[in-house]
């Protein structure tokens with residue numbers, strides 16, 4: 001389970017570049033839940049993932065994952081609990097190493113001692129099977145350098161690597177945004193399969209309305225560093241892309257009203 005309470009993060013505080021990226025985010029994600037996060041540009045979606053993965057320490061609030069308080073843990077220590085896939089297919093893998101070497105690295109991650117020969121062979125067999133099930137022909141390219149793969153193949157592989165040693169939390173940050181539509185579709189199908197099969201606790205950021213309504217069991221909407229909507233169950237299942245657009249329009253309309261009220265007050269009192 002992931003338990004975020006009162007997360008606050010301000011970049012460049014006290015300067016003219018100050019950005020209040022997280023303004024008190026509370027979010028409880030039950031174990032095995034697949035949460036999709038959407039929001040306006042700059043609303044804090046990536047900052048939220050960065051706060052959880054430990055790219056920086058939050059100014060205040062607490063982060064608990066799988067029963068541990070990881071709020072002050074450095075990033076490398078959190079990496080033993082968290083799998084992450086970014087938008088850029090070049091992140092998360094070692095480009096000069098082969099597909100097989102990258103997978104072997106991912107398999108060994110977090111293990112204190114090297115595997116015995118039998119365990120190693122069993123692991124390699126299971127791995128080959130999982131690579132075959134990706135359906136991308138990667139099983140024939142284990143010797144090839146990662147750099148020679150297409151973006152879709154790389155993202156599929158990165159996803160597999162991030163989930164190979166079952167993480168307590170999977171973070172997906174617009175991981176299909178840089179792919180062509182066909183590759184994006186197959187990576188999304190793969191995501192859904194891996195998350196369901198492994199019952200992985202997942203937080204996925206997307207800009208795709210289609211993905212937001214079609215994936216996951218819960219939808220969280222962010223705006224200006226806050227959670228402004230949290231839909232699940234029947235409400236989530238019934239959701240259409242047009243409903244989400246209506247909600248965004250409503251947020252904008254409210255802001256315009258707030259801005260004009262502020263302007264009126266300013267004219268009245270200043």
Ligand SMILES: Nc1ncnc2c1ncn2[C@@H]1O[C@H](COP(=O)(O)OP(=O)(O)OP(=O)(O)O)[C@@H](O)[C@H]1O
Pocket residue numbers: 011012019020021039040041042043044045046047048
């Ligand atoms: N390392 C940083 N230093 C300074 N400002 C930052 C940093 N990271 C994020 N920000 C700012 O914090 C705000 C939230 O950014 P964030 O990337 O979390 O938004 P987002 O919701 O993921 O946006 P998008 O949908 O456009 O990717 C933005 O104003 C951004 O410019």
